[in-house]
Amino acid sequence: xxxxxxxGNIMTDNKSGEILIIEDDxxxxxxxxxxxxxxxxxxxxxxxxxxxLLKLDREAxxxxxxxxxxxxxxxxxxxxxxxxxxxxxxxxxxTAKDELDEKINLLVAGADDxxxxxxxxxxxxxxx
Numbered sequence: 001x002x003x004x005x006x007x008g009n010i011m012t013d014n015k016s017g018e019i020l021i022i023e024d025d026x027x028x029x030x031x032x033x034x035x036x037x038x039x040x041x042x043x044x045x046x047x048x049x050x051x052x053l054l055k056l057d058r059e060a061x062x063x064x065x066x067x068x069x070x071x072x073x074x075x076x077x078x079x080x081x082x083x084x085x086x087x088x089x090x091x092x093x094x095t096a097k098d099e100l101d102e103k104i105n106l107l108v109a110g111a112d113d114x115x116x117x118x119x120x121x122x123x124x125x126x127x128x
Contacts (some may be wrong), residue, residue: 018042018059019128022052022078023067023094028117032065032094035121036128049073056085063128066111068095076106083110092127094119 004013019036023029024047033043044061046052050072055061066081068075082089090112098116106114113127 017062018044019065020044020052020055020061020064021065022044022046022049022064022070022075024048024070025067028067031121032124035125039125039128041090041128047071049078052078053081056082061089064091064126065094065128066088066091066094067098068106071107076109079106079109079111092124094124 019041021029021032021036021043023032023044023045029045033045036043044055044059046055053073058075064077066075066082070078073081075093079091079093082091087110087122091110092113092115093106093111094115094117096117103114113125115127
């Protein structure tokens with residue numbers, strides 16, 4: 001997959017260029033969407049694992065920000081499903097789970113990065 005950053009927008013050869021934010025806490029989801037939009041990225045928001053499966057089935061995304069503790073499917077289950085659907089879709093985990101074994105297991109399972117809460121929004125934007 002060809003991917004480049006152009007003036008804050010993720011541009012890919014076969015993706016919409018949008019970042020899918022999957023976070024059940026509305027305040028955190030809105031904070032991420034606002035900060036990323038101000039940085040020039042286009043975002044979509046989702047609040048549950050089952051909602052995400054519907055979105056991923058209908059649209060392609062350039063990047064996923066994934067919370068682990070979600071209603072419906074857990075973030076771990078969702079990561080496995082995302083990897084089955086698209087092994088090349090970048091996934092950044094955003095979670096309060098900060099145990100080293102958890103981080104390692106999810107990185108081995110296909111996460112591209114892992115950020116623990118509380119986080120600095122500037123760091124999230126930089127990692128995106």
